[in-house]
Amino acid sequence: PPGTGKTTIARLLAKEAGYEFQQLSAVFSGVADLKKAFEQARMRRAAGQATLLFVDEIHRFNRAQQDGFLPFVEEGIVTLVGATTENPSFELNGALLSRAQVYVLKRLDDEALASLLDKAEVHEGRKLPLEPEAREALVALADGDGRYLLTLAETLLNIGAAKPLSTKELGQILQKRSPAYDKDREEHYNLISALHKSIRGSDPDAALYWLARMLGGGEDPLFIARRLIRAAMEDIGEADPLSLLLANAAKDTYDFLGSPEGDLALAQLVVHLAAAPKSNAVYTAFKAAQRAAKETGSLTPPAHIRNAPTKLMKDLGYGKGYAYDHDVEGGFSGQNYFPDGMERRKFYDPKGEGAEARTKERLDRWAEQRKRQK
Known part of the structure; x- marks a missing residue:
């Protein structure tokens, strides 16, 4: 995730190993920039200096560009460290992945974020102007992103508040952060999977939470409605056959009302599906019938x-x-x-x-x- 220290780790690796640190961003770099970086690394190598090439957002390079790294990595011209906020299994070439070791970083927990704030205060030599409850709210507002937390802390240290701020005053000063959600990336599929599996697991409270996360992140409600119709068929089926009718009715209601009123129809459906008796018997029966039809189709x-x-x-x-x-x-x-x-x-x-x-x-x-x- 963003703000978990990917670039910092790469810098520390280079410093500890005594390598020259060279950074590129796949967002702003092209083939010419890569060629220049590799040529510089080759010259350093000839002079006895190793290079750690850090490529931020490496998934932004297309497949052909990613293939261009291979000979330089294999020859040892550079030690490549790539950072990505996407799942590398989906976004990076298999040939490149096979020559690399993947480290998965997790969002920072509250304890780690609180430690960051302590270090920021020591670095600045002064305390953040916050009441204890407001300090907790600041950590929650960062949502696991250390870089964002430090940006907020810098803002608060620069405003020169005369007295510690309350939670309400903090909210008035700092804008609310948009949820970390990318509708066409991995998180999109992770959250819809969480919603579906919460329904399958008969947990209406968790299902409502994931629904709220998706709607708050700007997901298309009709995409959610389609998955709920699928859940009504696959996971509830004949145990509560009316669920399929209710699922389609909720979709039609949202189509008719739109947001925010139509969101409540989806919420009502989520609760109904999660609380309904479950059966995938029709789903498994149809799959078995399809296999039999394929075997005996004549x-x-x-x-x-x-x-x-x-x-x-x-x-x-x-x-x-x-x-x-x-x-x-x-x-x-x-x-x-x-x-x-x-x-x-x-x-x-x-x-x-x-x-x-x-x-x-x-x-x-x-x-x-x-x-x-x-």
């Missing part, structure tokens, strides 16, 4: 359930022996509806939760009846 329906609109078809036995289930006592004939030459298979196995419990009871009763009719 088999034809048995003759007794084929349509017979012509005399020739009737003469061939189409529809012969078909039992019309509505005319059978109990409304269940127990006939075979699988293709000839295919053993009966069981795809749908109800979980027995919510409304699916009644479905399971009926299917078990009909299965016993089929056995008796054999």
